[in-house]
Amino acid sequence: MQKITPFLWFDDQAEEAAGHYTSVFDDSRIVQVQRYGEAGPGEPGSVMTVTFELAGQQFIALNGGPQFTFNEAVSLYVDCTSQEEVDELWARLGEGGEEGPCGWLKDRYGLSWQIIPRRLTDLLSDQDTGRANRVMRAMLEMTKIDVAALEEAAGGEE
Secondary structure (H helix, E strand, C coil): CCCCCCEEEECCCHHHHHHHHHHHCCCCEEEEEEECCCCCCCCCCCEEEEEEEECCEEEEEEECCCCCCCCCCCEEEEEECCHHHHHHHHHHHHCCCEECCCCEEECCCCCEEEEEEHHHHHHHCCCCHHHHHHHHHHHHCCCCCCHHHHHHHHHCCC
């Protein structure tokens, strides 16, 4: 077992969310489902936690009730190798959710994701500060990140 595991609190959609997430990412699976017993606090037999893996990273989802909800203070960052991967994940994770600025979105469960192409990180780290600044300005105007537009901004003039 990994040393640190993200633990996600859902109202009552932990199993549904874990199923959705494992359908989106390769190398993903449901590992274990635990159910509430007679001691509660949930309905006996209902899902308490779902342990699942996304791309080899383990998570635990809890059906904890409506007391707590997700916010943008915590997000899951996805390192994408291509525009095609950005496009696919943006569509699948964003379905029923809400698009945000700069590659951020909330999924239908309210969990925030950053869908970021590796090329953005490379361009923002460019030793040519003018180039990096142009890329940053372009990125700040985007919702879903567009690698071609970033490359165009990188090649532009101050």
